[in-house]
Amino acid sequence: MNYIPNILFAIALFVGLGYFAKNVKKLIRNIKLGQDVDVSDNKSQRWKNMTRIALGQGKMVKRPIAGILHIIVYIGFIIINLEVLEIIIDGLFGTHRIFLEVLPQSVYGFLIGSFEILAALVFISVIVFWIRRNIIKIQRFWNSEMTSWPKNDANYILYFEMVLMTLFLVMNATDIDFQAMNSGNVISQFIAPWFSGLPETTIHIIERSAWWLHIIGILIFLNYLYFSKHLHILLAFPNTYYGKVKPKGQLNNPEAVTKEVKMMMDPNVDPFAAPAEGADAEMPAKFGASDVQDLSWVQLLNAYTCTECGRCTSECPANLTGKKLSPRKIMMDTRDRLEEVGKNIDANNGEFKDDGKQLLGDYILPEELWACTTCNACVEACPVSIDPLSIIIEMRRYLVMEQSAAPVELNNMMTNIENNGAPWPYNQMDRLNWKDE
Incomplete structure (x- = not known):
């Protein structure tokens, strides 16, 4: 028996999964560069959110056309790739359609038939997505932050999916024994006649080629995810689980800020006194x-x-009225900077070497941050529970509390509140006169 194909398959599988594991490890490392935060509360609500939003695609269908097409691709791609398990077993042990030996022919035929229908639907949906993006040119796909790479990345994935679905159907259409079974070849039976005039040996070569290209394509696709926006295929589940469960309008109240305010309001505290013995002597965060x-x-x-x-x-609303802010750009810039920091760490033996850059200023400008109205429209619209507003608020805090760099109008308001107890420049004795008018 010739074991060379099995050995080559095992090597390809090992390399593909190994490189994927390496990138997952790097991904986890980069995410852990962030500050720790307690998200152990409301577990039942978090599970419900993950089930409804990530698994059930609950927020996608708010835009019905894109939502329904996405659900088809999502369900089809996941279910069809269940067949990958059969391919892996066949590739490692030299069998052919091993599940046909385990399952009744009718059951196996029903499964493969379902896969073929889904493959055809996925192919059609992907074509519609491509037309929407490249022919109709829906505006949100062509904003200024959508430079060449984001545009190309989206199309690459569409091409990937079209090729993988085609290979799956061609693989079935050129499997002579499978076609002779006449069970499960719901779509491939219409493709099989394209190859009917070829010698049986040639048809077998085409079937084997499609089989190999299909599994190698899946491994390539898997490893491409790390470099693509389609990483959400994997991360949507933890992201929706750890998403915000408090009311959207409720901002977090940092402990460091609370301590500073309490110290300022307590007349008995000397802000310049040395910390007492045993007290926390660290500088404020x-x-x-x-x-x-x-x-x-x-x-x-x-x-x-x-x-x-x-x-x-x-x-x-800020973007719609011509302001510089784009919540999508905030997230893209954060990811780009995080990748840059990760590469810096890789290049310096696990240590970050100051590169003179930072997210604020080099990627995101104060003008973008102050354009935000904190209305939470972006948070509500996101189909996978991303919160751009929280990042905007944190960078605003830095500008105000570390650099005193708030806009003039905001500084005037805060000065009035401090001096007059109201945001308007009225004497404290006059601040309630409005009620008598």
Whole structure:
């Protein structure tokens, strides 16, 4: 028996899964660069969110056309790839359609028939997606942040899916024994006649070629995910689980800020006194965020999960009125900077070497941050529970509390509140006169 194909298959499988595991390890390392945050609360609600939003695609269907097409691709791609298990067993042990020996022919035929129907639906849906993106040119796919790579990346995935579905159907159509069984060849029976005039040996070569290209294509696709916006295929589940469960309008209240305020309001505290023996002698934590390491690991997970679909930006009132802010760009910039920091660490033996850059300023400008109205439209629109607003708020905190760099109007308001107890420049004795008018 010739074991060379089995050995080659095992090598390809080992290399593909090994490289994927290496990238997953790097991904986890980069996410853990963020600050720790407690997300152990409301477990039942978190499970419900993950089931409804990630598994059930609950927020996708708010835009019915894209939502239904996405569900077809999502379900089809996952279910069809269940056949990968059979391919792996066949590839490692030299069998052919091993499940046909385990399952009744009718059951096996029903499964493969379902896979073929889904493959055809996926192929059609992907074509519609390609037309929407490249022919109709829906506006949210062509915003300024959608440079050459994001545009190409989206198309590469569409081409990948079309090729993989085609290979699956051709593989079935050229499997002479499978076609002779006449069970499960719901779609491939119409493709099989294309090869009817060829010698049986040639048809077998085509079948084997499609089989090999299909599994190698899946391994390539798997490893491409790390470099693509389609990483959300894997990360949507943890991201929706760890997503915000508190009311959207409720901002977090950092402990460091609370301590500072209490110290300022307590007349008995000397802010310049040395800490008492045994007390926490550390300097106050950095307020807000200027770089990715200052953000929480959940926010960094958000950045990697971003699908770049643009629903957030298309709902953003600031963006719609011509402001510079794009919530999608906030997430893309955060991910790009995080990748840059990760490469820096890789190049310096596991240590980060100051590169003179940071997220705020080099990637995201203050003008973008102050354009935000904190309306939460972007958070509500995101189909995978990403929270761009939380990153905006953290960088605003840094600008205000570390650099005193708030806009003039905001500084005036805060000065009035401090001096007059109201945001308007009225004497404290006059601040309630409005009620008498």
